[in-house]
Amino acid sequence: MMKYIILFVVLVFEISKASDDDVVWPYFSPGIQIGFNSGKGLFYSFQLTVGLIPSESPIIIPGMTIGKRFYSGNKRKNIAKETYTYKDIQVGTFAGFIGIGDGTMTNSNKSYPKFKFWIAVPLVPLVLISYDYVDFEHKPHHFGFFGVLPVWTNLNFDRWYPTPSFH
Numbered sequence: 001m002m003k004y005i006i007l008f009v010v011l012v013f014e015i016s017k018a019s020d021d022d023v024v025w026p027y028f029s030p031g032i033q034i035g036f037n038s039g040k041g042l043f044y045s046f047q048l049t050v051g052l053i054p055s056e057s058p059i060i061i062p063g064m065t066i067g068k069r070f071y072s073g074n075k076r077k078n079i080a081k082e083t084y085t086y087k088d089i090q091v092g093t094f095a096g097f098i099g100i101g102d103g104t105m106t107n108s109n110k111s112y113p114k115f116k117f118w119i120a121v122p123l124v125p126l127v128l129i130s131y132d133y134v135d136f137e138h139k140p141h142h143f144g145f146f147g148v149l150p151v152w153t154n155l156n157f158d159r160w161y162p163t164p165s166f167h
Contacts, residue, residue: 024052027152029063033130035144040071040079043142049090053152061092065101082107086114096120096150105134112136118146126150 033045051063066087073081088103097120105114113135118128126149132142 023056024054025152027051027053027061027063027150029148029150031067031146031148033069033144033146035130035132035142037071037134037136037139037142039136039139040082041074042072043069043144045069045086045144047086049148051090058095059093061096061099063090063092064088065090065103069105088114088116090116121145 027050029049029051031045031047031049033043033047035043035045037043045067047065047067049063049065051061053061064087067085069084069086071079071082071084073079084105084107086103086105088101090099090101092099099118101114101116103114103116105112115133116130117132118130121127121129126147128146128148130142130144130146132144133140134142
Protein backbone atom coordinates (compact mmCIF):
# COMPACT_ATOMS: atom_id res chain seq x y z
CA MET A 1 0.00 0.00 0.00
CA MET A 2 2.74 2.44 0.95
CA LYS A 3 4.42 2.01 -2.45
CA TYR A 4 1.22 3.20 -4.16
CA ILE A 5 1.08 6.28 -1.96
CA ILE A 6 4.72 7.11 -2.63
CA LEU A 7 4.14 6.63 -6.36
CA PHE A 8 1.07 8.86 -6.24
CA VAL A 9 2.87 11.60 -4.30
CA VAL A 10 5.77 11.56 -6.77
CA LEU A 11 3.29 11.66 -9.67
CA VAL A 12 1.41 14.59 -8.13
CA PHE A 13 4.60 16.62 -7.67
CA GLU A 14 5.92 15.74 -11.15
CA ILE A 15 2.64 16.77 -12.80
CA SER A 16 2.76 20.06 -10.92
CA LYS A 17 6.26 20.76 -12.29
CA ALA A 18 5.28 19.97 -15.89
CA SER A 19 4.37 23.56 -16.69
CA ASP A 20 5.87 26.94 -15.91
CA ASP A 21 2.32 28.32 -15.74
CA ASP A 22 1.33 26.58 -12.48
CA VAL A 23 -1.46 24.53 -14.05
CA VAL A 24 -1.98 22.57 -10.83
CA TRP A 25 -0.72 22.77 -7.26
CA PRO A 26 -0.03 19.57 -5.35
CA TYR A 27 -1.42 19.38 -1.84
CA PHE A 28 -1.42 17.06 1.11
CA SER A 29 -3.84 17.13 3.99
CA PRO A 30 -3.42 15.21 7.24
CA GLY A 31 -6.64 14.59 9.13
CA ILE A 32 -8.00 13.24 12.40
CA GLN A 33 -11.55 11.96 12.73
CA ILE A 34 -13.67 10.94 15.70
CA GLY A 35 -17.05 9.35 15.22
CA PHE A 36 -19.64 6.74 16.10
CA ASN A 37 -20.99 3.53 14.58
CA SER A 38 -23.92 1.92 16.40
CA GLY A 39 -22.52 -1.58 15.88
CA LYS A 40 -18.85 -1.03 16.65
CA GLY A 41 -19.05 1.97 18.99
CA LEU A 42 -16.78 5.00 19.00
CA PHE A 43 -13.97 5.21 16.50
CA TYR A 44 -11.12 7.47 15.61
CA SER A 45 -9.12 7.68 12.41
CA PHE A 46 -5.88 9.18 11.18
CA GLN A 47 -5.46 9.83 7.48
CA LEU A 48 -3.36 11.51 4.84
CA THR A 49 -4.77 12.83 1.57
CA VAL A 50 -2.65 13.91 -1.42
CA GLY A 51 -3.96 15.47 -4.59
CA LEU A 52 -3.96 18.30 -7.10
CA ILE A 53 -5.60 21.73 -7.01
CA PRO A 54 -6.26 23.25 -10.46
CA SER A 55 -4.79 26.75 -10.25
CA GLU A 56 -7.19 28.51 -12.61
CA SER A 57 -10.44 27.16 -11.23
CA PRO A 58 -10.22 25.16 -7.97
CA ILE A 59 -13.84 24.01 -8.11
CA ILE A 60 -13.10 20.27 -8.46
CA ILE A 61 -10.15 18.96 -6.43
CA PRO A 62 -9.16 15.27 -6.81
CA GLY A 63 -7.24 13.36 -4.17
CA MET A 64 -6.26 9.98 -2.81
CA THR A 65 -6.47 9.07 0.88
CA ILE A 66 -4.94 6.40 3.10
CA GLY A 67 -5.78 6.02 6.75
CA LYS A 68 -6.10 3.90 9.84
CA ARG A 69 -9.34 3.54 11.82
CA PHE A 70 -9.63 2.25 15.38
CA TYR A 71 -12.94 1.08 16.86
CA SER A 72 -13.16 1.17 20.65
CA GLY A 73 -15.56 -1.78 20.87
CA ASN A 74 -18.43 -2.23 23.30
CA LYS A 75 -18.03 -4.52 26.33
CA ARG A 76 -21.77 -4.56 27.12
CA LYS A 77 -22.58 -5.79 23.60
CA ASN A 78 -19.52 -8.10 23.55
CA ILE A 79 -17.95 -6.24 20.62
CA ALA A 80 -14.16 -6.36 20.47
CA LYS A 81 -11.79 -3.54 19.59
CA GLU A 82 -10.86 -3.55 15.90
CA THR A 83 -8.41 -1.80 13.60
CA TYR A 84 -8.82 -1.19 9.86
CA THR A 85 -6.72 0.35 7.12
CA TYR A 86 -8.55 2.31 4.45
CA LYS A 87 -7.81 3.86 1.09
CA ASP A 88 -10.02 5.81 -1.24
CA ILE A 89 -10.14 8.27 -4.06
CA GLN A 90 -12.06 11.46 -3.51
CA VAL A 91 -13.27 14.62 -5.14
CA GLY A 92 -13.76 17.84 -3.23
CA THR A 93 -15.75 20.73 -4.62
CA PHE A 94 -15.82 24.43 -3.85
CA ALA A 95 -12.27 24.45 -2.42
CA GLY A 96 -12.91 21.19 -0.52
CA PHE A 97 -15.90 22.39 1.48
CA ILE A 98 -18.03 19.52 0.17
CA GLY A 99 -16.76 16.19 -1.08
CA ILE A 100 -17.26 12.50 -1.72
CA GLY A 101 -14.96 9.50 -1.82
CA ASP A 102 -15.06 5.83 -2.71
CA GLY A 103 -12.70 3.10 -1.54
CA THR A 104 -12.22 0.14 0.79
CA MET A 105 -11.57 -0.62 4.47
CA THR A 106 -9.51 -3.70 5.25
CA ASN A 107 -8.65 -5.59 8.41
CA SER A 108 -6.59 -8.77 8.65
CA ASN A 109 -9.36 -11.01 7.31
CA LYS A 110 -11.67 -9.04 5.04
CA SER A 111 -12.13 -5.99 2.84
CA TYR A 112 -15.28 -3.84 2.87
CA PRO A 113 -16.48 -1.27 0.31
CA LYS A 114 -16.53 2.26 1.74
CA PHE A 115 -18.22 5.44 0.57
CA LYS A 116 -17.75 8.80 2.30
CA PHE A 117 -19.30 12.23 2.20
CA TRP A 118 -18.20 15.38 4.01
CA ILE A 119 -19.20 18.99 4.35
CA ALA A 120 -17.43 21.86 6.12
CA VAL A 121 -18.82 23.06 9.43
CA PRO A 122 -20.04 26.63 8.86
CA LEU A 123 -17.89 29.26 10.57
CA VAL A 124 -15.44 26.67 11.96
CA PRO A 125 -12.33 26.54 9.76
CA LEU A 126 -10.70 23.18 9.03
CA VAL A 127 -13.51 21.11 10.62
CA LEU A 128 -15.73 18.79 8.59
CA ILE A 129 -18.84 16.75 9.35
CA SER A 130 -18.51 13.28 7.84
CA TYR A 131 -20.69 10.34 6.92
CA ASP A 132 -19.21 6.99 5.89
CA TYR A 133 -21.10 4.01 4.55
CA VAL A 134 -18.96 0.93 5.16
CA ASP A 135 -20.52 -2.31 3.98
CA PHE A 136 -20.36 -4.07 7.37
CA GLU A 137 -22.94 -6.81 7.81
CA HIS A 138 -25.44 -5.01 10.06
CA LYS A 139 -24.31 -1.49 10.96
CA PRO A 140 -22.94 0.35 7.91
CA HIS A 141 -23.54 3.97 8.99
CA HIS A 142 -20.71 6.05 10.51
CA PHE A 143 -21.03 9.67 11.61
CA GLY A 144 -18.17 11.86 12.74
CA PHE A 145 -16.12 15.05 12.77
CA PHE A 146 -12.81 15.65 10.98
CA GLY A 147 -10.06 18.08 11.69
CA VAL A 148 -7.92 18.67 8.59
CA LEU A 149 -4.90 20.78 7.74
CA PRO A 150 -4.54 21.21 3.96
CA VAL A 151 -1.06 22.24 2.83
CA TRP A 152 -0.34 23.15 -0.78
CA THR A 153 2.67 24.24 -2.76
CA ASN A 154 3.47 26.39 -5.79
CA LEU A 155 1.30 29.25 -4.63
CA ASN A 156 1.73 32.19 -6.91
CA PHE A 157 0.11 34.98 -4.89
CA ASP A 158 1.25 37.59 -7.40
CA ARG A 159 -1.36 36.23 -9.79
CA TRP A 160 -4.16 37.36 -7.45
CA TYR A 161 -2.46 40.04 -5.42
CA PRO A 162 0.08 41.81 -7.63
CA THR A 163 2.68 43.67 -5.65
CA PRO A 164 3.62 47.13 -6.84
CA SER A 165 7.13 47.40 -8.12
CA PHE A 166 9.07 50.43 -6.97
CA HIS A 167 11.92 51.21 -9.34
